[in-house]
Amino acid sequence: MKKAMIVMLLSALAVAGCEKVPLTGRKQLILVPNNDMLAMSFTQYKQFLDTSRVVSTSSGDAEMVTRVGNRVRQAVEQYMNANGFSKRLEGFQWEYHLVQSGQVNAWCMPGGKIVVYSGILPYTQNEAGLATVMAHEVSHAIAEHGNERMSEGLVANGLLQAGQLATGIGTSARSPQTQALFQQAFGVVGPLAYQFGVGLPHSRRQESEADHLGLIFMSMAGYDPNEAITFWTRMAKAGGGKAPAEFMSDHPSDQRRISDLQKLLPEAQKFYSGSRRNS
Template sequence: MKKILITALVSAFFIQCSTVPITGRKRVNFVSDAQILPMSFQQYDGFLKENSSKVIKNTPQAKELVEVGNKIADAVDKFMRANGMTSEANAYKWEFNLINDKTINAWCMPGGKVVFYTGIMPICANTDGVAAVMGHEVAHAFAKHGQERMSSSQLQQYGGVAVAIATANESPQKQQLWSMAYGLGSQVGVMLPFSRTHETEADKLGLVFMIMAGYKGEEAAKVWVRMSENAKKSGQKAPPEFLSTHPSNQSRIQTLRAYLPEAKALAAKYNKQAASVGSSKK
C-alpha cells in the first residue's frame, strides 16, 4: 500500500508538471481552468454583491485603476496570443474594481478578476505605482498561482495520508508526533517557501507586463520602499522571512531593482513579437 501511494504521488507530480511562461519555472498543477474559473467568477461576483456599498465607480481614481488594468491586461493578452496560448487568453474575463476600505491590499482571482482597496492607493502614489501593483496581481493569474496552490494543498494532504499509513503500526503517541512533525515541516519547509516563490515570480512577471504596457518599471521598487516606510511608521513588525508567506520588503526592493534591465529587454522583445504576429494576420 505504501509503495502504491508513493508511486501514485510521484507519477502525478511528473504527469502534471508544466512550465510558467517567461520565468521558465516548473510547476505542478492538477487543477484545470475549466474547474477553477467558474468558481472564481462566482466568488468574485459574490464579493462585489456583499460589498456593493463600498464599490467605487466613476471617480478619477477608479477610472485610473480601470485604464491601467486594461492596458496591462492587453499586454498579457498580446503575449499569450503571440505564444500559442489563445485558448487561455480567451478564458480570461478581466475586471477591475476599487473598494472603499483602508486595508492596504489588492488581489487578483484566477481568470483576471482584480480588486484594489483604497488603502493601497497612497502606497501606489502615482499611475506608475498603480501599474506596478496591478502588474504584480495580474501576474498571479497569468502564472496560475491560485491553481498551483490548490494543487500543492492536495499534495500536502496526500503526504499526510502517507505518513498516517507509514506509522499505522506505531503507538498513538508516536503517530501523533509524526503527524505534527510532518505538518510543521511541510508548512515551514515547503508551503511558505512556495508562497514566497509565487510572490517573487509575480514581482518579476508584473515588472515585465507593466513595462510592456508603457509604464515606468523603476516605480515598482519604489512602491515597496513606500510600503516599508509605511510599515515603520505604523509600528508593524513583520515575522522572520522564513516564517512568512511573502519575501521581506527589502528582498523585494533588491529583486525588482536587479531584474529591471532584464525586464526592460523582455518587454521590448515581447512587444516586438506581438506586433510582428499582429501584422502577419492582417
C-alpha cells in the same frame, strides 16, 4: 498519508499535470481543470462584490483602476498569445473594481477578476505605482498560483485517487473538499466575511515570481519599471521594515525583494523602451 507516499505521488503528478510558467519557465503542478477554476472564481467574485462597497466606475480613482487594468491586460494578452500561452487566458472575463476599504491590498482571482482596495491608493500614489500592484496581482493569476496551491493541497490531503490521475480530476473538481481548498487557496474566510489574502499566504517562490512577471508586464504596458522600486521602497518605509497586508504575509523581505527587482531592471527596461517605440 505518509510523507514518502506524498513525495511519490507528487512526482507521479509532476509528469501528469506539469506545466511551465510563462517568462520564468518554472515547472509547476496544475491539476484542477481551468473551467472549474473559472466557475468557482466567478461565483466568489460576484459574491464578494455584492457584499462590498464598490466605488462607482465614474469616479476618478475607479477610472484609473480600469485604465491601468486595461493596459496591463493588453500587454499580458499580447505576450501570452505571441508566446504560445494563449491557453492560459481561455475563458478570462477581465474585470476591475475599486472597493472602499482601509485595507492596503489588492488581488486578482482566476479569469482576470481584480479588486483594488482604496486603502492602497495612498501608497501607490500614481498610475505607475498602481500598475506595479495590479501587474503583480495579475501575474499570480497568469502563473496560476492558486491552481498550483490547490493541486498541491489535493495531493497532500489525499483527495486524488489513482484512477483520477489518468482521467484528470474530473467530477471531484466541484466536490465540497475541492471547493474548500479553493477557498483556502484564495484566502476566502467564512461564509460572508470574505477576506482575501489572509488565508494561506503565497509561498515565497510564488511571490518572487509574481514580482518578476509583474515587473515585465508593467513595462510592456508602458509603465516605467523604476517606479516599482520606488513603490516597494515606499511600502517598506511605511511598514517600518514590513509592508502591510498581501504585501506582508510571507513576502520576501523588503530589502531582498527590492534588490531582486533591481537585478531584473535591465530586462524590464528593454520591454519598457519597446512599448514606448510602439505607442
